[in-house]
Amino acid sequence: MVRQKIKIIKIDNTTARQVTFSKRRRGLLKKAEELSILCDAQVGLIIFSSTGKLFEYSSPNMMSIIARYNSLSTDQERREELELLLSENSNIAGLREELAQKSLELSQMKGNDLQELDIEELVRVEKQLEVSLSRVVDTKLKTIMDDIASLQEKGLRLRAENQKLKQKIVVLSQGKGPVKDAAPLLTIEEADHSDMVMHEEGQSMESVTTSDSSSSSGPPPAEDDCSDATLNLRLGF
Numbered sequence: 001m002v003r004q005k006i007k008i009i010k011i012d013n014t015t016a017r018q019v020t021f022s023k024r025r026r027g028l029l030k031k032a033e034e035l036s037i038l039c040d041a042q043v044g045l046i047i048f049s050s051t052g053k054l055f056e057y058s059s060p061n062m063m064s065i066i067a068r069y070n071s072l073s074t075d076q077e078r079r080e081e082l083e084l085l086l087s088e089n090s091n092i093a094g095l096r097e098e099l100a101q102k103s104l105e106l107s108q109m110k111g112n113d114l115q116e117l118d119i120e121e122l123v124r125v126e127k128q129l130e131v132s133l134s135r136v137v138d139t140k141l142k143t144i145m146d147d148i149a150s151l152q153e154k155g156l157r158l159r160a161e162n163q164k165l166k167q168k169i170v171v172l173s174q175g176k177g178p179v180k181d182a183a184p185l186l187t188i189e190e191a192d193h194s195d196m197v198m199h200e201e202g203q204s205m206e207s208v209t210t211s212d213s214s215s216s217s218g219p220p221p222a223e224d225d226c227s228d229a230t231l232n233l234r235l236g237f
Contacts, residue, residue, distance in 0.1 A: 017050070025055055032057045042068070
């Protein structure tokens with residue numbers, strides 16, 4: 001018959017739990033003793049039951065085993081601290097070397113400390129300067145173009161607002177109230193063209209009026225003379 005596997009969970013029944021604890025405790029202590037005898041090992045086993053009772057096994061002595069454990073733990077902690085300190089010092093040294101190298105490169109980019117460089121290194125520094133200069137120029141041009149576009153947009157807005165103000169002034173000067181269906185706003189060029197057309201039409205009207213007045217002030221037509229002669233003959237003059 002196959003032995004049923006026991007699930008490793010807490011035993012709820014107090015009596016059964018105490019029985020299981022006693023059996024397994026004796027077996028564990030026996031295994032610790034066998035390990036110490038067979039393998040010549042120093043074994044220290046400490047067990048506290050659920051009621052707080054102490055059970056222990058040690059070979060050769062519990063205090064000596066605990067002292068050895070404490071010394072080993074202290075040495076391990078010291079070794080770990082020393083390794084951490086060495087690692088930090090190594091990182092600091094690497095950072096210092098990198099900082100010194102970057103400082104030297106920056107000084108060379110400024111034109112200093114170039115005497116010890118050979119041709120290849122000088123060419124490398126020159127290329128780095130060209131790349132940096134190209135980036136600076138590109139950034140400057142982009143900034144200038146952005147400013148120009150912003151100013152042009154602002155100028156268009158101001159011209160549109162100026163045109164609106166002009167039309168409002170024209171409406172107010174003519175004594176008219178606000179128009180419900182106002183005509184669309186004209187641009188500056190369209191407004192100038194409209195003013196020229198109105199000026200030419202005004203000049204044409206003035207010329208027509210002048211010609212009419214000059215016509216009316218001239219000699220009377222011949223029909224008036226004929227009518228006066230006929231009247232004199234009828235009256236016997």
